[in-house]
Amino acid sequence: MTLRPKMADKTSSKEELDKFLQNVDDIQSIIKGMASGDAEAQQKACQAADEKLGKIGKTPVDNTGVNRTVINQRAFNEMDTEQQQPATPGEMGQEAFMDFIEKDAAERAARKKEQRKEATVLKDQGNAAFKSGDFQTAVDFYTQGLEKLKDFKELWTNRAQAYIKLGQYDEALSDCDWAIRVSKFTYIMHDTENICDEKYVKAYIHKGRALVAKKEFDKALETYQEALKIDPKQEKTVNAYIKDLKTVRAVEEEEEKARGLVESGDQEAEGVVELIRRIKQPNKPVIFYAGGLKVLTMFLKDCTEDKHSAQTLFRTCGGFELISDVPVIARCMNAPASLTKEEVDMCESLLKLYREANKNNGKTGHHQIKKKHPLLFSRLMQGLLKFMNIGSSLSAANAVGTLNNLAIDKKFLMQFRDSFEETVLPAFENIMTRCSEISVTVLPSCVSMVSNMAVDPVLRRLMSARAQLWGACLQAMESARAQLWEACLQAMDVCLSDQTKYDEVLEAMTGLMVNLTLKPSAVTQETVVAVATVSKTQGLLDSPNTTIVQRTAGILSHILPLSDESVKVCQNTAPIRLFRLLKDPELQTVKYAMKALAACTKDSDAARKTVIQQDNNIETLRSLLKAEDETLQANSSLCIGHLLNDKALCQSLYGTDIVMELLKHVADHRNSVVQQNCAIALATLVQEDRRHIDRLRELDGLGILHDCMKLFN
Structure with a gap:
């Protein structure tokens, strides 16, 4: 007790x-x-x-x-x-x-x-x-x-949060006011005019939450704005609550409008409510429910006067609970592999209905579905994956697009952590290994859905540590590329029409893989997996799709620095492609390419020669030293250090400003990594060609270089 x-x-x-x-x-x-x-x-x-x-x-x-x-x-x-x-x-x-x-x-x-x-x-x-x-x-x-x-300010704000959870909003408001008053007292007694108390802002935020729950939206907005005045540094946090306030207010306005339509006797509104009531009747044959779902879908689709209100009524009157409130539907969604033809038709009708109910419904509809039906959403996603695995691509086409958008929500992803490895991943791996059987209009959305889920750090760790998932992804990528090249060989018109379709698959796949390789894992560091990944992806650097190119460069930048064997696979082909990307207008693409190129030139003479031949006096790399991005500076200085092991290059650089450019970063740069890389590059330069010592001495750089190298050693 x-x-x-x-x-x-x-x-x-x-x-x-x-x-x-x-x-x-x-x-x-x-x-x-x-x-x-x-x-x-x-x-x-x-x-x-x-x-x-x-x-x-x-x-x-x-x-x-x-x-x-x-x-x-x-x-x-x-x-x-x-x-x-x-x-x-x-x-x-x-x-x-x-x-x-x-x-x-x-x-x-x-x-x-x-x-x-x-x-x-x-x-x-x-x-x-x-x-x-x-x-x-x-x-x-x-x-x-x-x-x-x-x-004790935390006790006031913590109790306010508990009151909000209990729905006791007036008590929560009172506690927030007391937390603010106590914080003001602390602020005055310490005489710190320029110091803000974080808990003070926190009290305003919880006060705003309580006001939103009471539907006092104007007062809530004023409260959030007051918090911003107190501490502008909390702008990101406060703006997130303001955004949520606007969403909740929009939802409330939509629901009030929908209720008004029912009360006024609007035929379309009454039709939605009546159809949902009839479908929820128990102990009816499967064909009855399938027919009812189809009629309701057509009704939502044909609502011309106020489609948005009809969708709102569907949501507020229990439309999304059909998957759990109707026993026959619940049973069929849990075991799609053993269904009769009529039961499969009923389930497909349900998924089609859900897609229509959420079509063009914006963030307000998504907000309410995720807030009020998180378990339903989880169940629907698992059912979708099961249907795709038995080859029912129609079911997937009717729902996967909507689910992909909903999977962006971080709070929902947290609910999936415990069951993700047992439910979603095995089903997704099965889909990837059978991608040739799945519609190319459905597969990209399915991959994007899982890619969106990889944003969650726990789910991403589970994915990246799973060897089966990597194998399935690589197999799917190989299949997609094989089909693409086959289409290209068949005919130019077929190639042009199918290019976009297969590019969508590759775009989704590379997006998923760049997320999975973001943090090193035991699987991605295995030589076999790393080599296979680099072998299959490096050719995508030539894709006309700039998104695929950027994501491919990202994959290589994550894998090559950790795998010497994977560098050997691409040392004769990837460096020239990566070098060309150094002039790309997208900064992220340049950063990915620079990091991957630095990994290639570390131990590969072939890669170094390729870059030296392409870049006269390494002017491109030297220009990147002047970039504002410190990560780009660090990797460009690292790559320069690798290239300066070439004696001929060092000799050709005599008479340029290379010594001054490197010394400036050694002496003044605030980033120790850039400083160290430039010091190593400068030391390599003077060792390969002693003439550079004179220039270093003229700039009073010998002592600076000596002290810096001593410090790093």
Whole structure:
């Protein structure tokens, strides 16, 4: 049994905090007056201090756990007579007051340290309850923590989050207001005019969330804008919440409009509601449900006056729950391999209906589907993959495009982490190994869907560590390219018509593979896999599709630096292609190509000779040293260092500005990698051709180079 901590009296707690904060404001004013250089201000502050001392003697001790200076009356009572009778009215009163403050501050600091320790334990217990989904217990723990320490900002904002989860939005708003007030007090007492408190902004964000939940959108927007004023550095975070606010507001407006159509007796609106109700009737034959789904699909398609409202009604009236609310449909979607012809037809009709219901529905429809039906979405995706594996490409064509767009949502991807390796990956691998049987209009979307899922770091790690997936991807790529070249040989007109189709497959495949190779894994570092990947992809550098070219360069830039054997495979062909990409207008393409080229020239004489022949006095590479991108500078300087092992090149560079260009980066560059690469290149240059030493000496560079090399060694 879970024991919940006792709830506090919220009214009395807030009254105490109000009283305490007022006392602190008064004392802060007194201290500033005493520190003033104005004699009149000092005298008024001393009088106020005497009045405050008298009031404190008549009031009970305030146990509020804030580490600020409040008068300890006991210390005042224990003073000897000489201390209580100042020689001059103003001077001793000020000194005594400051002594009291210092003594009481030490006592209060010790008490607060213990209170914070106890409150932190309660906060951690509340956080654990929150993560487990027990939000009421979390509220109780946070409340008990606030009884210990009322200026603990995290407790206020954490309890506000728990209240939001419980749907208690007014309580959440109250907690956010108190968090803001406590944060303002901390801000003032520390006198840090230019320092923003992160938790202060956090309180505004949660206040905005509560207002959005209450559908008070204008107030929520004002709250978010206030957060931006407080800390402009949080612009990205706050703008994300503002974007969500606009989406929720649009959804609310759409649903209100749809409800209005039903209430007004609109025929199309009533038709959608009635059809969904009929399809949900139990114990009907399969043909009944298949027919109902087809009729509803046609009805949505034929809605001419307000198609968007019809789609909204479909969503709000339980249309997307058909997959779970109708037992026959639920059973068939779970086991598509053993279905009758009529059952397959029913499932295909369902997928076609879902696509029509979400067609051109924008972000608002996607937002609501992912928010209200995450398990349904997961189930639908798994059902889709199963249908594709039994060869039902019609089912896939009706749904995969919509699912691909929905798979972009990060929160949804997190829900897939536990089942991804057991459900999605095996089905996707089966599709890849049978890509020639899958429609080329469906396959790119399917690959893009999984590629979008690779954005999630956990899912990407599962994919990149799976040897079966790499094998399936390479097999699919080989199949796609074989079909493309066969089409090219058959006829020019066929080639032109099919080029785009197969390019879509290759574009999706290279996009997936560049994501999977982003972080090294045991599979991608295996020699066999690396060599096969480079062998099959390097030819795509000649593709007229610039997206495929960029992604292929990305794959090579990820694999070549980690595999010497893969460099040997492409050392005679890839360098010239990569060098040409150094002049590409797209910066990302240039960065990929430069990194891959640096890997090729590391140990390959053939690759170095190719680049030297193409680049007169390596002017292209030297120009990249002047680029603003530090990654590009690092890889270009690394490649230059490799090329300078060629004695003839070093001799031809005599009389150019190569020494000054490299020395400038050695002496001044803030990036240690660029600095080190340029130092190594410069040292190699002077070793291969001693004439460059004279130029280095003229520039006072010998000492700089010596110190730099010594530092790196």
